[in-house]
Amino acid sequence: MTSPDPDSLLAEQLLRLTRRVHRVQKRHLAQRELGVTPAQSRLLRTLAHYSSPPRMADLAERLEVVPRAVTTLVDGLEARGTVRRVPDPTNRRVTRIELTDDGRKTLGEVRAARRSAAEEILAPLTAGQREALGGLLDTLIDGAAVEHC
Incomplete structure (x- = not known):
């Protein structure tokens, strides 16, 4: 029986x-009952x-998803009143997306939820381990950026 490949084990982790x-x-x-x-x-x-305010295509590119996925997300957020579609001032065929005041408030709550989730996940690690993990993750993330060039 062969032993598991260490890289495969890391990928699984x-x-x-x-x-x-x-x-x-x-x-x-x-x-937090944000409904998001x-x-x-x-x-x-x-x-x-x-x-x-960016175009939907800009958001799709930045999020690395297909434009249809952004449309679905924007539809849901617009129904909640956290974003709104606004016309492009220079091209009436283009729609841009902006945060509403409720959206900015929700964003603050989202950030607080993410911070508390990160604290929970990272709780077992010391400050030194967190720093080392951050450096390793940066290396992996930067490697992925080079891969796409």
């Missing part, structure tokens, strides 16, 4: 951690990074 992070974040969002899914919270956080 990363996948399990990703699923755990998702579950914990989802629970923390639900505890993890995917919607990601869109809200992404919107906050733009200095002016």
